[in-house]
Each structure stands twice: as C-alpha cells, then as structure tokens.
Amino acid sequence: MFVTVARAQTHEPAAAPAHGSAPDTGAVAHGELVAIEGEHATGVFPPMDTNYFPSQLLWLAISFGVFYIVLQRIILPRIGAIIENRRDKIALDLNAAEKMKTDADAALASYEQELASARDRSNKIALSARDSAKADADAERAKVEASLDEKLESAQARIAEIKTKALADVGVIAEDATETILKAVAGLDVSRDDVAGAVRSVRS
Secondary structure, three states, X not given: OOOOOOOOOOOOOOOOOOOOOOOOHHHHHHHHHHHHXXXXXXXXXHHHOHHHHHHHHHHHHHHHHHHHHHHHHHHHHHHHHHHHHHHHHHHHHHHHHHHHHHHHHHHHHHHHHHXXXXXXXXXXXXXXXXXXXXXXXXXXXXXXXXXXXXXXXXXXXXXXXXXXXXXXXXXXXXHHHHHHHHHHHXXXXXXXXXHHHHHHHHHO
C-alpha cells in the first residue's frame, strides 16, 4: 500500500543507441523506476502523509465495519445470553430463597401454635390433677372425719354406758356403806329399803 522512499541517486543519461541498434530495455526500466521514486520521495512518514489519508480512512471504515459486524453478530449475542442466563439464575435463586423463607415462617408459626397448644394442655392437665388431688384429699378427709365421728360416738356411748353403770354401782356402794356404818357405828338395824330411800334422797 505504501511506496518506499528511495534514496536519491545520480545517474548519467544512457548513451543513445547507435542508429539501427535495439534500445537497452534494462536501462530504460531503471530510469523510469528512478523517476517514479524521485517523484514520490517527499521525506514524510507515510502514515502522516496526506496523500495516503483517503486509503487510510477507507481501511479504517472497513475495519470498523468488520469489527461492528463481529461485535453485533457474535460478541454481543453471547454477552446478552450470558447476562440473560445470569438474570434467570438470580431470579430462580430469589424465588427459591423466598420459598424457603415462606416455608420457614410457616414452620415457625406451626411450632409456635403447637407450643401454645402444649402449654394449654399442660395447664389443663395441671388444673385437672390439682382438682383431682383436692377431690381425693377432700374424700379422704371426709372418710377420716366420718370414721372419727363414728369412733367418737362409739366412745361417747361407751362412756355413757360406763357412767350409767358406775352411777348404778355408786348407789349400791353407797347403800352398802350406809347400812354398814349404821349397823357398826350407830348400832341401828335399818332395813335395806330405808337405806336405799335415804341414799336416793341425798343423791337427788
């Protein structure tokens, strides 16, 4: 694309060929090349030479177009597919995390409900046990009190019987003692009926 700048060379013009002889084609070609090189030897770096700007712009447009087509047809679709896959994966992960959170909340609510039910059942069982124990204690106390009342009544009846018997014996003893005292001390012979009447009158 670029023409190399050749060093300036001094060439003597070739001698004219003799009349009737063939011209020297090598010398003619060399002279034309020297002329072309001399014509383009401007001394400027070729990329900075304004003579090559149109071709450079043309190749720049071609390169940019090829890069744009490659970018649009190959690179961007792949990047878009990767981004879409990442987006779908993130959405799936978010949905899974949301589902796990919902399940955890439901499990926590169920656990709290079961815990509250267990507490209610334990309270009911404790109240029932307390009521049952109180009822059993009351029944046992009533039973013991009934037994004690029965024993007390039996004892009171026994005491009354002993007291009645003792009082009856006291009367007989008093009559015997009175009769003996009257006979031994006073020397009186009193009948049993009189002694008994006297003792009864004193006791009453």
